Amino acid sequence: MWKQLNDWSYSIKLFGVTAVVALAMVVLLAFEFFQRQALLEISNLRVDSLTAPAFLLDREFLRFQQALELHFYRQDPYSRDALQMHLDLLSSKVDIVRESPGSAFMFKNPDNIAYVEKIHEFVQRAQQALITPGNRHTELRQLGQEMADFEAESHSIGNSADLMASILMEQQNAELLAQNQQITWLTLAQLVFLMATAFGLLSRHRRQQLEKAELTSLNDQLRLAQQAAEAASRGKSLFLANMSHELRTPFNRIVGILSMLATTPLSPHQADLIDTVNNSAGHFLKLLKDILDASALDAGKMSIQSEQVDLRTVMTDVHAIMLPLATQKELDFLLQDVPVESFWVKSDGTRLRQILLNLLNNAIKFTAKGHVSLQFQTSTNPSGQPFFEFAVKDTGIGIHEDSLGKLFQRFYQVDSGLSRRFSGAGLGLEISMGLARLLNGEIQVQSQLGKGSTFRVKLPLLRVTPEYTAVSVTLPPTSTETNHVSLRILVAEDHPVNQKFLAVLLQRMGHMATFCENGELALQALKEETFDVVLMDIHMPVMDGLTATRLIRALPNEKSQVPVIVLSADVYKEARDNASMAGVNAFIPKPVQPLELQATLDQHVLSKRGPTFLMNM
Amino acid sequence: METLKKLPQQSFTTHTPWFKEPVTFTGPLVRDVLAHAQLKGQQLVAVALDDYKAKIPASDAMNFDLLLAHSINGQQMSAKNKGPLFIVYPYDSKKELQTVLYYQRSVWQLKALVVE
Numbered sequence: 001m002w003k004q005l006n007d008w009s010y011s012i013k014l015f016g017v018t019a020v021v022a023l024a025m026v027v028l029l030a031f032e033f034f035q036r037q038a039l040l041e042i043s044n045l046r047v048d049s050l051t052a053p054a055f056l057l058d059r060e061f062l063r064f065q066q067a068l069e070l071h072f073y074r075q076d077p078y079s080r081d082a083l084q085m086h087l088d089l090l091s092s093k094v095d096i097v098r099e100s101p102g103s104a105f106m107f108k109n110p111d112n113i114a115y116v117e118k119i120h121e122f123v124q125r126a127q128q129a130l131i132t133p134g135n136r137h138t139e140l141r142q143l144g145q146e147m148a149d150f151e152a153e154s155h156s157i158g159n160s161a162d163l164m165a166s167i168l169m170e171q172q173n174a175e176l177l178a179q180n181q182q183i184t185w186l187t188l189a190q191l192v193f194l195m196a197t198a199f200g201l202l203s204r205h206r207r208q209q210l211e212k213a214e215l216t217s218l219n220d221q222l223r224l225a226q227q228a229a230e231a232a233s234r235g236k237s238l239f240l241a242n243m244s245h246e247l248r249t250p251f252n253r254i255v256g257i258l259s260m261l262a263t264t265p266l267s268p269h270q271a272d273l274i275d276t277v278n279n280s281a282g283h284f285l286k287l288l289k290d291i292l293d294a295s296a297l298d299a300g301k302m303s304i305q306s307e308q309v310d311l312r313t314v315m316t317d318v319h320a321i322m323l324p325l326a327t328q329k330e331l332d333f334l335l336q337d338v339p340v341e342s343f344w345v346k347s348d349g350t351r352l353r354q355i356l357l358n359l360l361n362n363a364i365k366f367t368a369k370g371h372v373s374l375q376f377q378t379s380t381n382p383s384g385q386p387f388f389e390f391a392v393k394d395t396g397i398g399i400h401e402d403s404l405g406k407l408f409q410r411f412y413q414v415d416s417g418l419s420r421r422f423s424g425a426g427l428g429l430e431i432s433m434g435l436a437r438l439l440n441g442e443i444q445v446q447s448q449l450g451k452g453s454t455f456r457v458k459l460p461l462l463r464v465t466p467e468y469t470a471v472s473v474t475l476p477p478t479s480t481e482t483n484h485v486s487l488r489i490l491v492a493e494d495h496p497v498n499q500k501f502l503a504v505l506l507q508r509m510g511h512m513a514t515f516c517e518n519g520e521l522a523l524q525a526l527k528e529e530t531f532d533v534v535l536m537d538i539h540m541p542v543m544d545g546l547t548a549t550r551l552i553r554a555l556p557n558e559k560s561q562v563p564v565i566v567l568s569a570d571v572y573k574e575a576r577d578n579a580s581m582a583g584v585n586a587f588i589p590k591p592v593q594p595l596e597l598q599a600t601l602d603q604h605v606l607s608k609r610g611p612t613f614l615m616n617m
Numbered sequence: 618m619e620t621l622k623k624l625p626q627q628s629f630t631t632h633t634p635w636f637k638e639p640v641t642f643t644g645p646l647v648r649d650v651l652a653h654a655q656l657k658g659q660q661l662v663a664v665a666l667d668d669y670k671a672k673i674p675a676s677d678a679m680n681f682d683l684l685l686a687h688s689i690n691g692q693q694m695s696a697k698n699k700g701p702l703f704i705v706y707p708y709d710s711k712k713e714l715q716t717v718l719y720y721q722r723s724v725w726q727l728k729a730l731v732v733e
Contacts, residue, residue: 049717049720049721056667059667060667063667085666085696088695088696088697089666089667089696089726091697092696092697092698092699092725092726095698096635099635099636099637100634100635100636101634101637102634
């Protein structure tokens with residue numbers, strides 16, 4: 001605002017100075033024009049001499065007087081001719097004085113006009129006298145007498161003309177001097193204004209340079225500060241990711257040992273304790289996964305797989321998973337508008353399930369009584385793009401209008417009072433939103449305090465026809481007994497605790513496991529024996545899992561086609577990409593979840609062995 | 618005078634310092650007069666009835682249509698009105714002729730023209 005005012009006053013000043021200088025120049029031009037006009041006027045008069053006519057008149061006056069006197073003495077025809085000629089000369093001089101434009105100045109003195117008229121009239125009478133034939137002695141004497149009378153006057157006309165000319169020149173000089181002085185003053189004023197303007201412009205330029213420099217330096221500082229802040233934020237994210245990653249390994253062992261402990265003979269009390277620890281471990285695992293997901297989203301490393309997904313299956317899956325939780329809280333969990341048959345789209349089934357489970361989990365968590373529902377519909381947005389939508393509705397506590405905007409922010413929970421009642425890391429909605437955006441969609445929320453909330457997941461609709469009729473299954477049915485097929489499994493895992501855990505798990509699933517401690521040994525074992533599938537750790541001494549996988553794929557016989565499933569604590573996209581580039585069939589994050597392992601085995605091993613082992617929903 | 622009138626006659630109208638209005642002068646060109654009289658020289662000295670004298674470079678007669686006027690506005694001039702002859706420059710044709718230098722060479726009431 002101040003700057004703008006400053007600019008205004010500057011503009012007004014600049015305009016003022018410019019106007020003054022321009023005005024001065026106009027006045028100067030006018031002066032010069034009038035001066036030039038005056039000079040032109042004088043030169044246009046075409047005066048040969050200002051004073052000569054007056055003096056010549058006087059001289060011819062004297063000559064005529066002389067000729068008149070001579071004529072009186074001689075009275076001969078010659079003197080009469082001379083008299084006539086001198087009268088003609090006098091007459092011509094009178095005419096010159098009367099007619100010449102240059103003598104105008106002389107007549108500013110009225111005496112001069114009177115004299116010239118008098119002599120003009122005298123010349124006329126003299127002409128008359130001379131023309132008349134006969135002796136005009138008396139008239140000529142009379143004329144001589146008259147001439148004697150105004151002789152003095154005749155002499156004075158030259159002096160008068162001279163004086164008038166001097167006065168005229170003096171006047172002209174004075175006028176020129178005055179004009180010259182005015183021009184000088186105006187030029188000086190112009191000079192002063194010009195200097196002032198130049199100085200003003202210069203100082204303004206300097207000030208602007210200075211301001212620019214300040215701005216640049218401020219900008220640099222800001223950029224540095226921003227870089228520092230971003231680096232700090234990245235550092236924290238990285239630390240968080242590393243920490244949760246590191247926490248997984250010991251946690252993995254705890255879960256493994258718990259599983260082993262559960263298989264030993266236990267008293268009911270001990271079994272109860274182990275159950276409680278298992279629940280806590282499950283919760284802990286969920287938190288770790290959330291943190292890892294959030295940091296992977298942050299770092300842009302969340303992997304999205306475009307695959308064929310049956311939305312009908314997705315709905316029934318999440319319903320099956322969340323129903324026990326809802327039933328536990330005595331809530332109704334309804335599915336609405338479920339597609340009557342399979343509804344195949346291109347999307348990422350895993351991430352879509354993750355989003356829905358998050359939202360349903362929240363809905364159940366924040367609803368004390370009533371119902372939770374999951375509704376499906378398809379539509380087109382205003383720009384004509386088709387999309388599908390899952391609406392998760394609850395009759396829970398609702399969210400205050402003011403809080404809706406912050407809902408998808410990190411760690412945000414509606415209020416601290418609720419935080420105490422409802423546990424959670426506060427990452428769920430942020431992750432869901434991040435995933436929805438990765439899938440080119442969004443999540444919208446409507447809520448009324450005390451009445452409930454509706455979360456709508458809107459994702460672009462890309463319908464596809466499935467390439468195979470078999471149902472792709474990522475989650476197994478609740479019971480593992482339904483497909484009791486014993487597989488020969490080669491496990492490459494260097495860590496003894498993980499080995500024990502997997503041994504117990506695979507044994508309980510009814511499979512036969514052979515263990516080795518690194519990739520090289522695994523390769524060796526595969527060459528010697530036949531296995532249905534290889535479970536491969538990545539980080540192992542001697543030879544890592546990916547190298548081993550590449551070497552397996554390079555084997556000359558059919559053993560190169562054995563399914564390889566990687567078990568890794570690396571959840572980042574790069575790890576998955578590297579694994580699939582090495583020829584890995586599937587990727588299971590650690591700690592290994594029995595259900596996930598089961599599902600993966602079903603999908604990659606059992607399904608390939610024939611229709612008998614297909615899982616049908 | 619009769620000889621002068623037999624020479625080719627020229628006329629022009631011009632402003633002068635001696636008349637308020639433009640006037641028309643008629644007469645032979647000085648260079649024709651000189652050629653007729655077979656006279657050559659560096660300069661001409663013009664003498665007026667009142668013994669006024671002016672020196673005129675001979676080149677003026679070549680460079681300008683210098684007129685030896687005997688008539689003004691069709692009227693023959695007499696001593697009473699600047700006659701009988703008047704050396705006139707065509708003042709309006711050139712700015713440089715509108716100066717005192719040429720005005721003082723314009724001799725009226727011419728009585729003699731001496732070639733030197």
